[in-house]
Amino acid sequence: xxxxxxxxxxxxxxxxxxxxxxxxxxxxxxxxIDLGQEWLDTYKSNYWVLIRQSxxxxxxxxxxxxxxxxxxxxxxxxxxxxxxxWVWIANTIISWVVKKIIVYIIKKYSIK
Numbered sequence: 315x316x317x318x319x320x321x322x323x324x325x326x327x328x329x330x331x332x333x334x335x336x337x338x339x340x341x342x343x344x345x346x347i348d349l350g351q352e353w354l355d356t357y358k359s360n361y362w363v364l365i366r367q368s369x370x371x372x373x374x375x376x377x378x379x380x381x382x383x384x385x386x387x388x389x390x391x392x393x394x395x396x397x398x399x400w401v402w403i404a405n406t407i408i409s410w411v412v413k414k415i416i417v418y419i420i421k422k423y424s425i426k
Contacts, residue, residue, distance in 0.1 A: 315361060315419065317351050322414055329410070338389040342404055345389075346380055346411040353379040354419075365423065369416055376412045384408070 323344060330339035353376050357364040364372065390400040 315354050315357070315364075315423070317347065317354065317415060317418060319347055319351070322347050322411070322418065325414060326411075330407070339403065339407055342384075342389045343407050343411055345384060346408055347415070349380050349383050350376060350411060350415045352383075354415075369420070372416050372419075373412050376415065377408060380408050380412065381405075 323340075326340055326343040326347075330336055330343060354364070356379075367375070384404070386401055386404050387397075389404070390397065395403075
């Protein structure tokens with residue numbers, strides 16, 4: 315199962331392309347998309363296990379996977395935002411990316 319990274323990145327550029335931290339948000343979203351692909355690849359040998367999960371279970375699994383592996387500080391190095399604010403913003407980006415990937419999977423593979 316392959317995510318169309320360009321499609322998701324174009325949506326991320328549109329969604330996060332304005333504001334004072336747009337570059338950090340975009341690049342953070344790009345890393346999250348890459349990690350989302352990594353998460354999908356963990357099911358490579360048995361996609362049926364993934365497809366049989368509910369949307370809620372898929373979202374929870376992917377969100378946890380991303381939160382454990384993403385580097386929050388890498389993208390906050392050039393801003394003057396307090397860490398807790400950046401982590402809050404990053405978590406909203408993670409949620410947005412997870413939602414987009416799950417919707418993409420559902421559309422592409424007609425999972426109900």
